[in-house]
């Protein structure tokens with residue numbers, strides 16, 4: 120067949136192309152655009168460093184990932200999951216990804232800098248939270264979970280270290296490196312239940328340990344563990360080692376300390392349910408609404424949750 124011929128490009132077409140590819144009005148950011156400061160956190164494949172955009176003095180947290188290490192340890196897939204999930208999300212309770220770039224050694228993810236650091240630090244410092252604070256933080260975490268699930272994302276490793284606090288002492292969920300993006304099937308429905316990753320021992324759901332399958336409901340199990348921990352000061356399942364912790368989880372072996380408020384106890388008992396489809400919060404939008412309607416959340420105004428001032432800790 121003859122090669123199709125095209126009319127010569129018009130001048131305006133050429134100008135448009137030049138603007139788009141050669142002189143972009145928004146230049147891609149790079150390492151040189153930031154002044155790096157103190158280290159905020161260190162993981163096995165990454166370091167998070169405070170950074171300032173030299174052009175406007177805005178402050179960020181930059182996650183720097185070592186390319187060689189990621190390739191050697193076969194974690195390329197998880198780095199892509201983190202970038203793809205964060206790129207999909209736009210919610211006050213979830214760390215935002217502003218820019219990504221790379222140099223020969225590293226990948227850079229420019230994120231919100233949550234000034235007050237990890238929720239875990241506050242649990243350790245205070246021992247435990249009062250009911251007002253527990254309710255507020257449980258509500259913000261639940262609101263963030265509701266949003267990510269609405270976007271087809273399961274976090275799979277929710278824990279007080281991955282729940283950061285910003286300058287207003289509001290929640291910012293981070294670390295989507297082990298998240299799962301639910302694929303839509305032919306009917307446009309999400310194929311729930313997926314995959315073999317195991318998160319942090321103390322917050323791992325029984326279905327993940329037994330069936331190697333996590334679903335949206337697995338994030339509600341973790342929420343139950345976190346609410347218990349905010350009140351009791353320690354997670355509900357903690358063994359002498361990982362294996363013992365796993366045994367306690369699959370046997371639902373935990374108890375409430377004296378003075379644990381009954382309404383919180385009722386909620387935790389409905390979240391720490393072995394069968395994920397019987398767990399409060401499961402069953403799609405209606406399930407989440409039932410969870411939000413539990414008496415524990417009495418008095419929470421879900422519509423203005425992210426505009427409200429945080430209650431004073433202590």
Ligand code: ADE
Pocket residue numbers: 159160167180214230231232233234236283293
């Ligand atoms: N530690 C890890 N990630 C962080 C972030 N985005 N903000 C503050 N501290 C962090």
